[in-house]
Amino acid sequence: MSREIKIEHICRVEGHGGVTIDLEKDIVKLEIFEGSRFFEFLVAGKSYDEIPVIVCRICAICSISHMITSLMTIENAFGIQISKQTMLLRELIHCGGMLESHGLHLFCLAAPDYLGCNSIVGVADKKPELANIGLKLKKLGNRIQEIIGGGRPIHPINLRIGGFGKIPEKHELLALKNELEMAVNDGIKAAAFFSKIDTFPVDEPQYFSALKPVGNRFSFYGKNICVSENSNSGFFNENKVEEFEIRDYRKVCQEVVIQHSNAKHSLYNGKPFMTGALARVMMFGNMLYGRSKEALDMVRITRNPLCNNLAQAIELVYASQRCLEIIDELLDIRMENETLPVFQLGKCTGTAALEVPRGTLYHHYEFDESGKNIKTDIITPTAINLASMEQGVRGIVELHRQDATSVEVITSKTGMLLRAYDPCISCSVH
Amino acid sequence: MSKPRIGIYGLSSCAGDQLTILNCEDELLEIASQVEIKSFIMAQTGNEETSIDIALVEGTVSTKRDLERLKEIRSRTNILVAIGTCAVWGGMYAMRNDIPRAEMIRCVYGEKGLKYFDAASEPEVLPAEPLKNFVKVDLSIPGCPMEKKWFLRIFKSFLHGDVIDLPNFSLCSECKMVENECLLVNRGLLCLGPITIAGCKARCPSHNIPCIGCYGPVDEANYAAEVNILLSSGYAIEEIKRKMGFFVFNPDLKQSQ
Ligand code: SF4
Ligand code: SF4
Numbered sequence: 283m284s285r286e287i288k289i290e291h292i293c294r295v296e297g298h299g300g301v302t303i304d305l306e307k308d309i310v311k312l313e314i315f316e317g318s319r320f321f322e323f324l325v326a327g328k329s330y331d332e333i334p335v336i337v338c339r340i341c342a343i344c345s346i347s348h349m350i351t352s353l354m355t356i357e358n359a360f361g362i363q364i365s366k367q368t369m370l371l372r373e374l375i376h377c378g379g380m381l382e383s384h385g386l387h388l389f390c391l392a393a394p395d396y397l398g399c400n401s402i403v404g405v406a407d408k409k410p411e412l413a414n415i416g417l418k419l420k421k422l423g424n425r426i427q428e429i430i431g432g433g434r435p436i437h438p439i440n441l442r443i444g445g446f447g448k449i450p451e452k453h454e455l456l457a458l459k460n461e462l463e464m465a466v467n468d469g470i471k472a473a474a475f476f477s478k479i480d481t482f483p484v485d486e487p488q489y490f491s492a493l494k495p496v497g498n499r500f501s502f503y504g505k506n507i508c509v510s511e512n513s514n515s516g517f518f519n520e521n522k523v524e525e526f527e528i529r530d531y532r533k534v535c536q537e538v539v540i541q542h543s544n545a546k547h548s549l550y551n552g553k554p555f556m557t558g559a560l561a562r563v564m565m566f567g568n569m570l571y572g573r574s575k576e577a578l579d580m581v582r583i584t585r586n587p588l589c590n591n592l593a594q595a596i597e598l599v600y601a602s603q604r605c606l607e608i609i610d611e612l613l614d615i616r617m618e619n620e621t622l623p624v625f626q627l628g629k630c631t632g633t634a635a636l637e638v639p640r641g642t643l644y645h646h647y648e649f650d651e652s653g654k655n656i657k658t659d660i661i662t663p664t665a666i667n668l669a670s671m672e673q674g675v676r677g678i679v680e681l682h683r684q685d686a687t688s689v690e691v692i693t694s695k696t697g698m699l700l701r702a703y704d705p706c707i708s709c710s711v712h
Numbered sequence: 713m714s715k716p717r718i719g720i721y722g723l724s725s726c727a728g729d730q731l732t733i734l735n736c737e738d739e740l741l742e743i744a745s746q747v748e749i750k751s752f753i754m755a756q757t758g759n760e761e762t763s764i765d766i767a768l769v770e771g772t773v774s775t776k777r778d779l780e781r782l783k784e785i786r787s788r789t790n791i792l793v794a795i796g797t798c799a800v801w802g803g804m805y806a807m808r809n810d811i812p813r814a815e816m817i818r819c820v821y822g823e824k825g826l827k828y829f830d831a832a833s834e835p836e837v838l839p840a841e842p843l844k845n846f847v848k849v850d851l852s853i854p855g856c857p858m859e860k861k862w863f864l865r866i867f868k869s870f871l872h873g874d875v876i877d878l879p880n881f882s883l884c885s886e887c888k889m890v891e892n893e894c895l896l897v898n899r900g901l902l903c904l905g906p907i908t909i910a911g912c913k914a915r916c917p918s919h920n921i922p923c924i925g926c927y928g929p930v931d932e933a934n935y936a937a938e939v940n941i942l943l944s945s946g947y948a949i950e951e952i953k954r955k956m957g958f959f960v961f962n963p964d965l966k967q968s969q
Contacts, residue, residue, distance in 0.1 A: 293757040296727050317724030317774035319805040319840065320816040328954070335924055336958075339804050342728030342857060386734065390755060401756035403744045413741075421737040432919045434912075435735060436728045436857045437926070440919050447919035539825045546821070697757075708726050 287689055292700055294391040294401070296343055297707020301675060301696055302542075305683050312672040312700075314543040316711045322658045330356055330627075330653045331443060337645070337660065341709040342436045343386065344662075346379035346427060347638035348645075349441050355645040356443050359632025360625045367617055368445045371430055374608045375438065376502060376636075377601040378426025381419055381465065382435065383639035384559070384594040384601070387704045388472060389416020392591050395698045396479040412475060415468040419598060422461050426605065429454045444623040452617065455609045462606045466573050469599035470580070476595045477581035481588040484699055485677035487670045488512050489555035490585070491534060492562045493637050494525065500562075500569040500600060502637040507534050509550055510565050512585065523565075529633045531644045535661050545710035547669040548661060554669035557641025558703065559593035560585070567596075574600035587674055588702045594639075627653040640664055640704055664710035667703050674699050716871070717764040719751040721785055723778040724805065724840065725771025728857035729796035730754050733768075735860060746871060763788045766870065772798045772805050772840040779838065779846060786847040794843045795863070797856040797959050801928040804856070805840035806961040813837045851876065856926035856959065859911055879910040882930045883923055887914035895922050900945040902955055907933035925959050 287303040298316040303309070321340055325333050333356065338349040350372055357364060364372075389412065390402040397408045406413035424435040429450050431438025440447045489511055493504025507526045526533055535548040549555070563570075563578070564585060570578050577599045583589050633646045641663025648657035675696050682691045722730050734755060736743065751759040767789035773779050786792055797803040808816065817826050817837065829836060843849050853862055862878065869876045879886075883905040887894070895917055896903040903922035905914070909930040916923050935956070942952050 291753055293753050293759065294755060296754060298722070298753075315775070315777055317778055317837065318817075318820060319724060319774065320808070320820050323811070323816045323819045324804070324808055326819070329951075332955075332958075336804060339726050339728075339856070342726045342731040345726070345728070386731075390734065394757070400758040401744075401752075403741065403756075406741055417737040417740065420735075424735055424737075432921075433915045434857075434859075436731060439916050439921055442921070447916075447921045539821050539828065541828045 287692055289693060289696065292697065294394065294701055295705050295707065296341070297705070297709075297711070299705070299707050301700075303675070303679055303692065303696075305679065305688070310672060310676045310679055311542045312668060312675065314545045314668070314707060314711060316544055316707045318544050318711050321712045322660060325655050325658050328655050330360070330647075330649055330655065333647065333655060333658075334441070334443070335437075338437050340660070340662070340712045341706055343383050343706055344379070344638055344640070344643075344709055345437045346375055346431065347636060347643055349438060350376055351634050351636045351638070351643050351645045353441060353443055354634035354636065355632040355647050357632070358634050359630045359647060359649060360627070362444050362623050362625050364444055364623075365620055367449070367612070367615060367620065370608050370612050370615075371446060371449065372441070373503070374605055374612070375427055375430035375441070377605045377608070378423045378430065380502070380597060380601040380639055381423030382427065383423070384598050385416055385420030385423055387639075388476065388591060388594055388598075389413060389420070391704070392701055395701060412472075415471055418461075419465055419468055419472075422458075422465055426458060429458070442622055444625075445620050449617050449619055452613065455612060459606060459609060462602050462609075465602035466599055466606075469595060469602055470573065470577050472598055473577045473581055473592065473595040476592040477583075479591070481586055482695060483681075484586050484588060484674050486512055486585040487556035487587065487673070488553050489550050490561035490565055491550065491555050491557045491642060491666070492565050493528075493635055493642055495566055495569055498569060499571055500566055500574070504635070504637060507531060507635065507642065508565060509534055509555065528635045528644075531633065531635060531646070531661065535644065535666060537661065543668065545665050545668055545707070548666040549669060554673045555666065556587060556670045557663050557666045558590055559597050559639070560587065560590040561641065562637060563593040563596055570596070570600060573603050587670070587699065590702045590704065594704070627651065638663060640706055640709070641666060660712060662706070662709040662712060664703075664705045664707065667705065668710060671700055671703050671705065715746065715748045716766060717748045717750050717762075718766045718768065719761075719764045719785065719789065720749065720754070721751065721767060721769045721781070722754060723769065723771035723782060723799070724774035725796070725798055727754060727770070729768075729770040729799070732857045732860050732863060736864060739864060743867065761788075765789070766791045766793065768793045768795050769843060770795045770799050772802055772842060773846060774805060774838055774840045776836050776838065782843060782847055791850045792843070792847065793851045793853060794849045795853050796858050797854050797926060797928045798840075799843050800852040800854045801960045802840055802842045803928075803959050806842075807957050809839040809841075809961045813839065853878070854909060854928045855911060862911060880931055881910050882906055882933070883908045883910045883912070883914055883927070886910045886912070887917050890914055890918055892917045895920070896941060902942055902947055902952070904938070904956065906938050907935055907956070925956065928959055
């Protein structure tokens with residue numbers, strides 16, 4: 283019997299990676315062979331205003347995440363203030379991106395694992411209602427992105443430094459409300475489905491990390507980075523949390539170059555840590571409110587990374603509910619096309635972070651006197667999670683190496699665990 | 713008639729063109745029922761890498777592995793379609809093909825990274841190049857990402873054996889059709905509409921944003937005329953060249969061919 287297990291290509295995830303396990307030599311490698319596109323180099327020497335359209339092409343599923351984080355970084359560097367309207371429209375499109383990304387992952391990529399089929403086609407066969415909910419949520423997320431982003435959901439064009447090219451029509455926003463109300467209910471159904479799936483024990487990551495919401499409500503926007511140490515006390519436990527300013531992100535994400543991975547790994551205190559929906563919900567779930575709080579109260583969620591699916595389902599409820607609130611606020615403030623702010627160029631540095639579908643995303647740029655980019659650093663959530671994913675696979679191997687059916691069990695559990703992280707491999711390499 | 717067998721593949725990419733297929737939420741299940749999807753690693757398990765009728769390939773060749781994969785796909789498909797500007801023209805990832813890869817590796821991964829990449833006897837990392845530089849491409853659907861509408865239209869044409877007909881005129885024609893004020897001529901902005909292929913219905917100019925050329929160049933693009941307009945509007949030649957090279961590597965060279 284061969285003592286090597288090889289997953290040539292992890293399926294139903296974005297990008298290219300595989301797993302090599304040697305049971306005898308005790309080696310577990312999460313091999314990321316996706317080619318680097320050297321984004322940090324591509325933007326070097328570019329003018330500040332050319333950066334967002336380049337970096338949003340790091341990844342299609344997260345293009346809106348990279349676009350907004352990039353704009354925030356530039357605005358942070360040049361000290362540009364944005365209007366309330368811009369803030370709200372950006373948050374709205376960001377929540378649209380969440381709906382699309384979580385919708386794609388939960389129903390098209392993850393659900394087949396739990397229904398014993400290969401793809402969304404099988405889901406539609408076995409649980410037509412679930413497939414229908416998923417495709418509807420995904421489509422709604424895309425529609426929101428189209429309306430605000432300028433007509434296409436991937437690589438949106440309408441977002442600018444300090445504002446928008448053209449603001450959407452009132453009636454377009456109004457028309458979303460009905461579907462968003464349905465989406466809240468559909469999100470709750472999704473949470474019910476993912477709360478009932480069979481999980482299996484997996485090593486829990488020692489640390490979770492997420493941005494701390496600015497106010498006292500759950501949010502994808504945050505001021506400081508929080509790292510919480512594994513404790514059994516459930517939600518946000520003040521004593522076990524370290525807090526960092528965003529510009530000190532390097533203290534949280536200590537990057538290392540790995541031979542078998544084109545994506546670097548990030549370690550905190552030399553240890554793997556997890557970011558993403560599960561980290562957000564475990565750390566700040568007590569700040570959820572309204573229907574998303576109901577969804578959370580309805581289920582049992584633990585730090586097992588497989589619960590990331592469930593946490594994403596809860597965020598589907600939150601994102602839909604938040605879209606409804608934002609639309610009401612936007613209609614209240616009477617939207618109008620605004621002129622983009624003027625600002626002074628000069629040698630400067632900017633850093634920004636945002637909670638995006640897969641966790642915390644960091645961008646950092648440095649500019650010379652003429653606004654030319656001289657240095658860039660981008661750390662994506664999947665790059666952060668890779669070390670923790672690899673550790674999780676190691677745990678599975680440990681547990682099953684002696685089983686008679688070890689190869690099948692390890693292969694199938696590894697696939698399920700890795701997918702639960704919803705990795706975006708293109709992002710991780712970039 | 714048996715169902716056409718198709719494969720959907722990504723080389724080094726952002727997955728935007730594969731995602732565009734998955735974004736056909738209303739049509740997805742119907743599409744899946746009309747063809748046999750033999751391989752679509754991003755969206756399904758149980759993939760079979762066998763002989764197929766149509767391969768849709770996204771992304772650029774950026775590693776040795778990409779190149780082997782592309783040749784292997786070509787060897788077992790009847791028709792190969794390049795989807796997205798990366799696959800058709802090299803796209804954004806090709807913009808620094810003038811720089812040796814080692815320099816880029818050092819910038820992103822440092823000396824240690826360079827050592828890891830060097831460990832391989834042959835270069836693993838290649839300049840980002842479009843599919844046509846290596847294999848025969850039967851059909852190109854540009855766009856960054858490719859337009860969903862075009863994908864669906866072409867897909868139906870394939871199924872029915874109809875003639876496939878993509879726009880072959882510049883973006884300005886579409887832009888004039890929707891009656892936008894011209895950003896290049898009237899407002900002196902660096903709009904690449906005149907040298908860019910149509911297909912997006914002038915999405916950017918309709919939002920007061922100049923075209924950055926994400927669909928790639930139109931046949932026989934008149935670079936010289938565009939450069940002259942921009943020079944007379946006060947743009948520096950470096951900036952013009954840089955912006956023209958966002959989605960096609962070294963456009964001036966292409967013109968002199
Ligand atoms: S053409 Fe655009 S959308 Fe397609 S892979 Fe390249 S960057 Fe992504
Ligand atoms: S705005 Fe741009 S695309 Fe439109 S007509 Fe003018 S140059 Fe052409």
